Amino acid sequence: MQLIACPWCGPREEVEFSYGGQAHVPYPDSPAELSDEEWAHYVFFRDNTKGRFAERWNHNAGCRRWFNAIRDTTTYRFESVYRLDDPKPVTP
Amino acid sequence: MSTPFRTPSGGRIDRATTVEFTFEGQTLTGHPGDTLASALLANGRHQVATSIKLGRPRGIAAAWAEDPGGLVQIEEPFPEPMLLASTVELSDGLVAHGLPGQGRLADVPDSARYDAVHHHVDVLVVGAGPAGLAAALTAARAGARVALVDEQSEAGGSLLSGTERLDDAPALQWVAAAVAELAASPEVLHLQRTTAFGSYDDGFVLALERRTDHLGAAAPKHVSRQRVWRIRARAIVVATGAHERPVVFADNDRPGIMLAGAARTFLHRYGVLPGRDAVVFTTNDSAYDAALDLHRAGVQVQAVVDARPEGSPRRREDCELAGIRVLSGAVVTGTQGVERVTHALVAPFADGEVGASTAIGCDLLLVSGGWNPAVHLYSQARGRLRYDDALGAFVPGEDLDGLSVTGSAAGVLDLPGCLADGQRRARAALTALAIPPAGEDRLPAAPEPAVPAAPLVLWRVPDTSGADGSTSFVDLQRDATVADIARAVGAGLRSIEHVKRYTTIGTAHDQGKTSGVLTSGITAELLGIPVQDTGTTTFRPPYTPVAFAALAGRDRGRLFDPERVTALHEWHVAAGAVFEDVGQWKRPRHYPQPGEDMAAAVLRECAAARTGVGILDGSTLGKIDVQGADAAVLLDRLYTNLMSSLKVGSVRYGVMCGVDGMVIDDGTVLRLAEDRFLVLTTTGGAAKVLDWMEEWVQTEWPDLRVHCTSVTEQWVTFPVVGPRSRDVIGAVFPDVDVTNEAFPFMTWRDTTLDGVPVRLARISFSGELAYEVYVNPWYAIAVWQRLLEAGRPYGITPYGTETMHVLRAEKGYPIIGQDTDGTVSPHDLGMAWAVSKKKPDFVGKRSFARVENQNPLRKQLVGLLPVDRETVLPEGSQIVEFLADGQLPPPPVPMLGHVTSSYRSAELARPFALALVRGGRERIGETVHVPLNGTLVPVEVTGSVLVDPEGARRDG
């Protein structure tokens, strides 16, 4: 069981968290103006990255806050966590 | 009673005390400090069981968890299957018998306690042998927070099995001093009888402590029997030692054949001679210690058979001084004997060729093929293994972040080397943690070890003529042989994982502790490839078997999952309610009267609600208090309909969808103030809806000034339902004008009852005139009883969830998650009226416009009436249609949809159902069929509202 560093609470057990999928996929400004395909890309399509991936996590059995993390999908290791209003870190 | 194979002195047993135990019906004696295995051997008993497939006699072949032979079932003090005689500590009154590979679970509940403890440390040391003790001392002396766990009954590891000396005294004196020093260190937790059985991410290790097993029937009831330690360590030092590896030869499975090191353990630790006449077969120097020690203890060592052409010149000299014959360049090719080995067949061995064999009489055949580091915890932590050609074993191939391996687990096989390596590893761990080492950290002085002659890596003795490897056992527990591996390789298998599954080697109780590396070696040999290329099978937790009871700990029975009950629970119990689980809630399903089954009770409860008055405990309904200047904005964005236009004092039904436009929850919303709403959710959806609201507020609309709080448990809810509900509410709350004009449908009013605030809402989940009563749970029982009292003249009837479901289904009200499945839009439910056309956007809106969601052939919610007016269709039943010619289409018969809810209706006097049916609304009036028990039940498709479609009843 991994430790995940909540930006507000510090390192906590993995079971306290839930996964929220790919980060930085904002709700479109004007959904009505999108084609079906463009809308489907927002609703259904996500990257399936091997390696560093920006993800949303929720500390739902703790402070209940959402945050973002860069995690390596091959090692599961969290490389950084950051708040929702922080920019996506530049990864090497 | 005599124990003929007990030495006159020595060992770690308490000779002053004798305990009695029963094995296979025979009463025997032993001493505290014995294992069942050592006590059996002291009584001259080697055979423990017969093998699982072939029924061959099997005995004790090792002194600890690597033993593939001595599998037993414990009957007393508590039935437990599949334990090893070599790891069961002897206790007075123990009753056991041997197992042919399969055990029997207890048929009575286990009354012992099991628990779990979380523990956090700087350094966890696994194993209290020389390397582990040195590491733990170094860490403790530096002031680090340390845990030291070891699976044996006492610390010392390999030192318990030998005669080594440290600081010019028996090594166990140093062990005792080390244990005392650790005990005096306030930051050290030292646990014996504790097996670290799994290592996971980020320094997380699970360890099983056997707290009272060794006490047998005398175990105090208040102490947990076993405890799972959940240890989170910043650094882990693995000092788990090594397992001796056998060499495979024909008939290598007979009782009396054991690992050489094990014989040494039985002698030195338990004061037991495992035989009188021994042959020792080895490929390395370590087995000479066993030969010489047994000789000194009075065993006739008939020969040391050393497969190496030159043997070991130095050890040969030792043997010659003792008068022990050494046969170098020789191997054991087979054995004789039935229930016990009687002869070892010894033959010259040179350049891979085996010569003619001679039988040497013996009752004990010791084997050593080298040592396999116990790399399990390292490997579980995804450490890569490297094959070491000299050792003929897999060793840790890299340093892991936060986990290092030391001592013989790392391939260091001499005592001073293990001590120094343990200290070095601990120091490296401290450095990584920025903990300065102690100034004083002395290691005990150990005699310089003699340089051993190079070992020979020999997996198996080549077959002699006529032998086919079918009695050359690799995995004794699975009766799997060299012939089986040859068959696997012959069948084209190359991967060691495939060979394992084809032969089942390594899948038994011992998980291949002795057979795993042998299989890699033999497979590589048969394939003609390097052992490094075959690798090993994956090491998975647990290292040794762990009882499910221990893993469950206290999370069993009523504590398995939280049980939520409403404030009226005791009343429901007293009223004879039959409960059902709804999520974690216990809800009354119905209240049967004497002689009633559920069907009869539900028909009675339904009739009361439709013709008189019923009352339900609806307290489990999810309730979320949404407050803030932008509360209405949030709800407008999350509900399909408009909530901002709702007036204070009013109630509106709402549907919530995901971005894909599919319904995720529904419920009613009360506007309490301009900036405050009470959102009611389904019982099961409460937590999910709160999560959903918080997710959007935090991740997309952090600018909204709004807060969402669960108030589910702050309010109880009692729907009072039926044509006479107005009379009941009017009587209990005289301050409230309950007329339609003053208190219309879909409004709420606050009042007080004897000074206690009460909220009433005209919400109906049945189609009948109904009032929901909300009050603080402290007053739940008082208010409930007043409602019952006031309803008595009208025959007020408490009803449960089953009646609630029938009433709502008769009205076509869907249950989200029962009548929907995540592919159902509001339009599919016939709820286009609940989807706002005015709002520019809300979650899900764009998806409604997708072409697929406009498809008229989507599954839609409809009603079904079985034509025979008899059949209650099972929920989940499939729906099919006939072709124009009245025949079923050819298989595969297309499925139109399925039954989602199905009940018997008192009101309709017939069964009915709700169903999702392709193009369902277009089919109203048609007859379709439901396959049931080999027949096709004709059913009429109807609208989803079967009772009071005009809605005439809601105002009474």
Ligand SMILES: [Zn+2]
């Ligand atoms: Zn947190």
